[in-house]
Amino acid sequence: MALLVIGSTGTLGRQIVRKALNKGFQVKCLVRNFRKSAFLKEWGAELIYGDLSLPETIPIALIGITAIIDCSTTRSEDSYNIELIDLHSKYILIEAAIKAKVKRFIFFSIIESYLYLDVRLISLKVMLENRIKESGLGFTIFCIPGFFQGLIPQYALPILDQKSIWITSEFSSISYISTQDIAHIVIKSLSILQFNKKFLPVCGNKSWKSQDIINLCQRISGRRAKKSQIPVILLNLLQVFIQTFQWTNNIAERLAFTQVLSKGYNANADMKEILYILKINKDEIEPLELYLQEYFERIMKKIRELNYQVLKNNTSSNINDLDF
Numbered sequence: 001m002a003l004l005v006i007g008s009t010g011t012l013g014r015q016i017v018r019k020a021l022n023k024g025f026q027v028k029c030l031v032r033n034f035r036k037s038a039f040l041k042e043w044g045a046e047l048i049y050g051d052l053s054l055p056e057t058i059p060i061a062l063i064g065i066t067a068i069i070d071c072s073t074t075r076s077e078d079s080y081n082i083e084l085i086d087l088h089s090k091y092i093l094i095e096a097a098i099k100a101k102v103k104r105f106i107f108f109s110i111i112e113s114y115l116y117l118d119v120r121l122i123s124l125k126v127m128l129e130n131r132i133k134e135s136g137l138g139f140t141i142f143c144i145p146g147f148f149q150g151l152i153p154q155y156a157l158p159i160l161d162q163k164s165i166w167i168t169s170e171f172s173s174i175s176y177i178s179t180q181d182i183a184h185i186v187i188k189s190l191s192i193l194q195f196n197k198k199f200l201p202v203c204g205n206k207s208w209k210s211q212d213i214i215n216l217c218q219r220i221s222g223r224r225a226k227k228s229q230i231p232v233i234l235l236n237l238l239q240v241f242i243q244t245f246q247w248t249n250n251i252a253e254r255l256a257f258t259q260v261l262s263k264g265y266n267a268n269a270d271m272k273e274i275l276y277i278l279k280i281n282k283d284e285i286e287p288l289e290l291y292l293q294e295y296f297e298r299i300m301k302k303i304r305e306l307n308y309q310v311l312k313n314n315t316s317s318n319i320n321d322l323d324f
Contacts, residue, residue, distance in 0.1 A: 001190065002026040004065045006052075006093075007072030008045070009037055011149050012108070015183035016069055017045050023187055030061050052089035062100040067190060068093070069106040090128050094135050104196070105139040106186060107132055111201055111267045113143070133197075140189055143201045145267030148178045148291045151213060155225075156295060159217050164228040167210050174267045175203035178286045188278045195277075201269030205285050216289065220296045 003020055007013040008029035020027045021044045030050035031037040041047050050057040052072065062068075070093070097105055109125045116122045132139050158165045182202055189195045208216075214225050275282060 001066045006070045012179045013071035015179045019183040055092040059096045067104040111143045146176045164226045173207040177204040
């Protein structure tokens with residue numbers, strides 16, 4: 001089976017590529033920059049030039065492809081052209097997949113996306129979901145609550161840098177999951193007929209609220225978090241204000257998503273049946289506690305090594321300065 005992975009250099013995409021190669025799949029990666037994507041070639045993937053902003057580059061990349069795995073995300077830095085480029089290009093990708101007779105189209109969305117259509121980034125996801133369903137293609141749409149990796153800049157790094165963690169008075173409960181586990185599930189699903197033309201939730205084993213994650217990071221790192229709470233009403237005012245400036249639309253989208261959390265985004269689902277079909281034990285899904293423990297241990301080790309090197313250099317410098 002030949003796979004075309006789009007968004008292959010991203011957090012999830014690279015894990016998909018690695019897992020697929022390890023399982024013996026032929027993997028092609030649609031890339032814009034060969035230099036930045038060189039590590040994928042070193043792993044054994046074939047690099048094909050393509051750019052979703054240049055739709056004419058898409059069809060040729062689908063020659064000989066059995067399945068498309070679309071890990072690409074909407075470009076928040078280009079909010080003004082977001083619909084023109086990303087949505088329009090994804091439609092062209094779907095049409096090209098139909099003509100190329102691709103057997104399976106893998107797409108990633110969020111759990112209960114239809115409840116948050118007022119957030120444009122989510123509404124675009126829903127529009128693409130609908131187009132894929134209507135296309136006649138074989139497909140699997142994985143609905144994901146959030147990645148472990150996304151918690152690092154949101155919680156772990158501010159604690160290490162002694163900077164504020166901005167939170168709302170949110171009640172959201174989210175079952176975050178590692179991208180490695182998502183990749184494992186996605187690649188195994190390609191051979192499962194029951195998953196064709198299905199929406200499948202993919203979650204971790206435990207739900208977490210913001211304060212729970214902060215407490216966990218504090219316990220593991222041994223450092224205190226600086227929390228700054230922002231009222232939801234202020235978020236509303238900020239969003240309305242910055243929407244009047246075209247160049248700040250991407251900030252408005254991020255604030256809108258923060259409002260989703262403040263409303264009580266409960267991203268949880270029962271995965272027993274899915275894991276049973278895939279023959280994956282629940283205990284094989286990595287817990288957030290272990291992921292953060294390993295992350296902080298690596299970071300603290302590097303800090304100790306850097307401190308030792310600085311101390312060593314200073315000591316050597318002081319010895320050299322001595323006048324015998």
